Amino acid sequence: MLNEVVQKVIALGIPGLVLVVVIGTTGLAGGAAIVAALAVLGGPFGMLGGIAALGIMTLVADAVTQYGLDQIAIAVVDGLMKNGHNKDDIWNTINGIPGLLLSRRIKEKCRSYIYR
DSSP: OHHHHHHHHHHHOHHHHHHHHHHHHHOOOHHHHHHHHHHHHHGGGHHHHHHHHHHHHHHHHHHHHHHOHHHHHHHHHHHHHHTTOOHHHHHHHHHTSOTTTSOHHHHHHHHHHHTO
16 A cells, blocks of 8 residues: 555655655645645645646756756746846845755856856
8 A cells, every 4th residue: 555655656756755745744634634735835825826836846856857956047047137136136045045955056156157
């Protein structure tokens, strides 16, 4: 039984792992845990937003696998600058991301790109 569940979560990929972790933090069981987890992931958009967030995670995970986090981060920074965001605001946001989530090396690559 456990093996079957694990295989289904593996089929979902990274979003499946995220969903399992969030379900575990809800303190609930069964369908209520799934609904609560999706609502947490969806933020102000609720359960439907959670489903959309999992879909976006799939796209991001695939892109990171294909192109690497460095290129994705630089492309996002480039898009923000093209949309008129202030360079200092972009850098302050990136620099404020905890080191466990974004390495110093990638932060420095972004900084170099922003202030080139």
